[in-house]
Amino acid sequence: MSMQTAELSFEQAVSPGGRAGARDREDWAGVVERMLAGDRAAQLRIARLVTGFFAHWGAYDFRAEWPDLVQDVLLAVVRAAREGRVAKPEAVVGYVRSIAHHKLMDRLRAHVRHAEEASAPVEDAAPLPGCASLRTAAKQDLVTDVRRALERLPERKRRVLFAVYGEGLSYEQASEETGIPLGSVKRYLREGMQALRRDFAVELERE
Amino acid sequence: MGSERSRAVDFRLEALVRAAAAPPGWHPSDASLAALIDAPRRLAPAERRRVVAHLEVCAPCRDAVLAVAALD
Numbered sequence: 178m179s180m181q182t183a184e185l186s187f188e189q190a191v192s193p194g195g196r197a198g199a200r201d202r203e204d205w206a207g208v209v210e211r212m213l214a215g216d217r218a219a220q221l222r223i224a225r226l227v228t229g230f231f232a233h234w235g236a237y238d239f240r241a242e243w244p245d246l247v248q249d250v251l252l253a254v255v256r257a258a259r260e261g262r263v264a265k266p267e268a269v270v271g272y273v274r275s276i277a278h279h280k281l282m283d284r285l286r287a288h289v290r291h292a293e294e295a296s297a298p299v300e301d302a303a304p305l306p307g308c309a310s311l312r313t314a315a316k317q318d319l320v321t322d323v324r325r326a327l328e329r330l331p332e333r334k335r336r337v338l339f340a341v342y343g344e345g346l347s348y349e350q351a352s353e354e355t356g357i358p359l360g361s362v363k364r365y366l367r368e369g370m371q372a373l374r375r376d377f378a379v380e381l382e383r384e
Numbered sequence: 385m386g387s388e389r390s391r392a393v394d395f396r397l398e399a400l401v402r403a404a405a406a407p408p409g410w411h412p413s414d415a416s417l418a419a420l421i422d423a424p425r426r427l428a429p430a431e432r433r434r435v436v437a438h439l440e441v442c443a444p445c446r447d448a449v450l451a452v453a454a455l456d
Contacts, residue, residue, distance in 0.1 A: 217418035220452045225414070227451075228444035240443060247451035320441050323404035342398070343405030345434045374397050381393045381400075 205269035209258050212251075223251060223273060230277045239284055249280045319380055326376055330369055333357055337365040402437035411445055412438055421453045 203222075211219035227247045231239075239246070253276045257263050263272050327338055333355070340351035341362075348366075352359040374381065412420075412435045419426045420435055427435065439446040 217422055217452065218414035220455065221414040221417045221448055224448035224452050225411075225444060228448045231447075232444050240447075243443065243447035244450035244454065247447055248454055251451065251455065316441055320400060320403045323400050327401070327404055338401065339405045341430075342402045342434075343407065345428075345430045347430065370394075370397060370401070373401060374393070377397070377400070381396050 204266070206266035209254070209263055209269055213255060213258055220251060223254060226270065226273055227251075227277045230274055231281065234278075234281070236281055239281065239288075242284060246277070246280050246284060250276050253280070319377075322380075323373065323377065326373055327369075330372070333361070334365040334369045337362050338369045341366060398433070399437040399440050402434055403441045406434070406438060410438070411442065417445065417449050417452075421449060 208219045208222050212223055224247050227250045228243060231243055231246070236243075250273065254263065254273055257272065257276075263269055327335060330338065336355045337351055337357060340346045340354050341348065344354075346354060348359060348362050351357075352362045355362070357365070416427060416431065416435050420432065424432055439449060
């Protein structure tokens with residue numbers, strides 16, 4: 178049995194800086210309660226709230242440390258909730274934001290101290306933290322280029338690729354959705370992917 | 385060896401195309417990500433590939449998953 182998945186907007190999923198409406202409607206006390214009971218989806222809800230804060234603050238120099246930081250925040254929220262320090266539902270987001278900010282600042286201070294104390298020769302130095310964000314940015318650029326290439330495909334091919342790869346439809350569902358015969362759906366997918374593979378051969382080999 | 389390389393390229397291309405074709409601003413639900421961690425087979429194969437492709441390009445979702453998966 179497959180699970181149905183709701184599609185989320187960026188605001189609903191991760192962004193603390195987006196419109197407040199979706200976030201305000203969330204039952205945060207319930208989320209925290211479920212998190213305390215070990216509910217995975219609730220843990221993810223809070224975790225994505227935290228990564229949303231990090232993204233909103235542009236903390237990409239610490240990208241490699243986000244998972245550790247998020248874990249620290251989750252554990253702090255669990256401790257605080259168990260001790261009854263996150264009692265008011267309307268205070269949950271602010272509390273998580275504040276903990277996330279403290280953890281990030283602690284990490285920043287540790288980096289500054291480490292940089293001051295470090296006397297390692299350049300060739301032994303760890304990669305610059307910003308490298309991770311550059312790789313992420315390069316990947317995002319590539320995704321944007323692929324999207325543009327998809328949009329340039331002939332209409333029927335484009336519709337089929339978006340239906341199968343964008344909406345996650347099966348070949349049969351894509352055929353029904355687009356009114357394109359199943360055999361053509363398969364052919365368009367094959368030809369479309371071949372064309373993209375040719376266009377992005379260098380990038381795909383480099384990855 | 386050559387065909388292995390070719391399969392790897394196909395896999396990367398599919399992940400890229402899924403990420404590129406996803407509706408702008410789309411993120412998987414908390415339930416989908418939770419299923420990916422605890423019971424990936426509960427997700428339909430196409431949905432699983434779609435979520436994994438998204439994690440390739442979305443740092444906030446990916447790191448949330450890594451953090452939560454490491455809680456056990």
